[in-house]
Amino acid sequence: MASIQILNQIKKKNLETMNMESGSTKVRILIHTGTCGYAAGARKILEAAKNISAASDLPVDISLSGCIGLCASEPNVTIMRKGEASVIYQKMTPEKMAEVFENHVKAGAPVMSHALACKDMSGFDLKKIDELDFFKSQVLFTMRNKGVIDPESIDEYIARDGYFAALKAVTEMESEQIIKEILASGLRGRGGGGFPTGRKWDIAFNNKSDVKYIICNADEGDPGAFMDRSILESDPHSVLEGMIIAAKAFGATHGYIYCRTEYPLAIKMLEKALAKAREYNFLGRNIFGTGMGLDIEICQGAGAFVCGEETALMLSIEGKRGMPRPRPPYPAQKGLFGKPTVINNVETLSTVPSIIREGAEAYSSMGTLTSKGTKVFAMSGSINTVGLVEIPMGISLRSLIFDICGGIPNKRKFKAVQLGGPSGGCIPEAFLDTPVDYEAIIQAGAIMGSGGVIVMDETSCMVDMARFFIDFIKDESCGKCTPCREGSSRLLEILDRITTGEGKDEDIAELEELSEFIKSTSLCGLGQTAPNPVLSTLRHFRHEYEAHIKDKKCPAKRCASLLEFKVDTEKCTKCGLCFKACPAKAILWQKKQAASIDRDKCTKCLSCYKACRFEAIL
Ligand SMILES: Cc1cc2nc3c(=O)[nH]c(=O)nc-3n(C[C@H](O)[C@H](O)[C@H](O)COP(=O)(O)O)c2cc1C
Secondary structure, eight states: OOOHHHHHHHHHHHHHHTTSSTTOOSEEEEEEOSHHHHHTTHHHHHHHHHHHHHTSOSOEEEEEEOOOSOGGGOSOEEEEOTTSOEEEEOSOOHHHHHHHIIIIITTSOOOGGGEEEEESSOBTTBOBGGGSHHHHTOOOSTTTTTTTSOTTOHHHHHHTTTTHHHHHHHHHOOHHHHHHHHHHHTOBOTTTTOOBHHHHHHHHHHSOOSOOEEEEEEOOOSTTOOHHHHHHHHOHHHHHHHHHHHHHHHTOOEEEEEEETTOHHHHHHHHHHHHHHHHTTSSEEEETTTTEEEEEEEEEEOOOGGGGSHHHHHHHHTTSOOOOOOSSSOTTTSOGGGSOEEEEEHHHHHHHHHHHHHOHHHHHTSBOSSSBSEEEEEEEESOSSOEEEEEETTOBHHIIIIIITOOOSTTOOEEEEEESSTTSEEEEGGGTTOBSOHHHHHHTTOOOTTSEEEEEETTOOHHHHHHHHHHHHHHHOOSSSHHHHHHHHHHHHHHHHHHTTOOOTTHHHHHHHHHHHHHHHOSSHHHHHTTHHHHHHHHHHHHHHHIIIIIOOOTTSOOGGGOOOOBOTTTOOOOOHHHHHOTTOOEEOOTTSOOEEOTTTOOOOOHHHHHOSSOOBO
16 A cells, blocks of 8 residues: 555665666666657667677666657767766767767766766766756756656656655545645646636536546647657656546546557557556555545547547547537536546646645746746747757747747748647747747737647748648548538638639638638637638738739748749859759759759759758749
């Protein structure tokens, strides 16, 4: 039976083996293997590390850990030795791993050319990780365990104070106390809507029923979003612990994690975490010996975007086609199988244990008046440092993009940042000082959404961007309500017309009218927010629509139908970059001669436009 004494014993023992306290003589090699790590080649690094250490007689401990958040520097490896600063290596290859093993693991001399930073303490003439621009302003509250623990080890989670909050909530706190603490923290749902988590739990608490459900929404379908996946891959127990605390708060007796099947690593981690949590009696019939019963199962979704919408999600769990229904009744009133149900996002739930452990004040002291705490963002697009960032609310978008993520690559200019998923909006340079805050972002013309941030440079066409997202929404509309189903198809038709040079003068007015109609008449959040990409680009980049329609020109040179595909020989510097970039071998070029384009071979793929730095292709 788990008790505070047992948790403390596990914590002490594992802190030693994790090399966080003195005691262990082994060198620990931590291979960072989130999906991003594997995609960058971490599997080969793992094999190399195993083979090299098997051939040596050194006492080495090879463990896996999630992404450190700096996806751009994957594959990462951390070397930990007793009494020394741990060193994080970046962009590893099997050859670099051999070098690191020979010099650092065997001889204690880090290979500085491959090192990114050191961890925990200063040393080796390397910057500490939290001195790097990318980490300097970050506050790891929700993601405190990312890249630190082995996600498959419940003991390492406990060593970092895991399950202490659940123990406290289940054995020492009344439901009302837990709800009060979450309300006081100011935590708002991170799935997009930003509804206060404590209020949702309170409604479910006050709704008396023999059976209640807690659901973790791990459907994460927004293009550009990978926060939830990363949390599940690197720290699955934090989500389970959050679910146990939520269950105690409003009396849930059964839990589901609805995770899209495209997240196999996250599902594997969850399955292992669930098995261990049951084994330790953190789940089951008699949690912490209190008589509280809760078990959690995983439900794999097929990856339909609309199944992230809470009412559709519940139907999907019930084995029916995932389609939204009108609310009220809200799930907390009448949810899964007709019973009171709380649905919370992965990030929301994994933040809960730290709030209970550290206290509401620790969380609410960060952030703005209405947006408390920290928020995790998945940074992608035209940005120097792609990765996961957790910052206190209130930091400006400019700081997020330029100070933390290093700005725009290839000396290009910033054009816009897209926030809030497919139905979010674009924010132009003039609004870059907008703070990360639910209300401020809405005022700037976007929504916070779940935290996917896509940065666009001057080569992005905003009409084409709106077309891309509307195309996504049209495909993902479940078809139940006419405004969303038909409206998104009509929006796409108009945008297709404009981007192919067939735009008409009345198209802008029609886009606006139709967008307002879809927003105000659609059944669920999908349709209600679907026109946002159109409306926000019209608000901030109307001149680009006009250039496409009136001048039949794409100012960003992105819409292939509006380009001539010929070379301006005066601007051409004869560098041959377009020649090298063209996959169709349609560029005719020889050293010291201007390029030209063979139109018969040209597939209009735009590779030459992207490669040319002198705007010589028209
Ligand atoms: C079309 C659509 C898709 C959604 N997808 C997700 C999702 O993938 N993950 C998520 O947590 N919330 C998603 N939501 C929001 C959920 O319906 C719900 O508000 C959320 O899971 C509640 O959790 P929270 O209060 O912790 O944010 C989506 C909403 C809509 C309208």
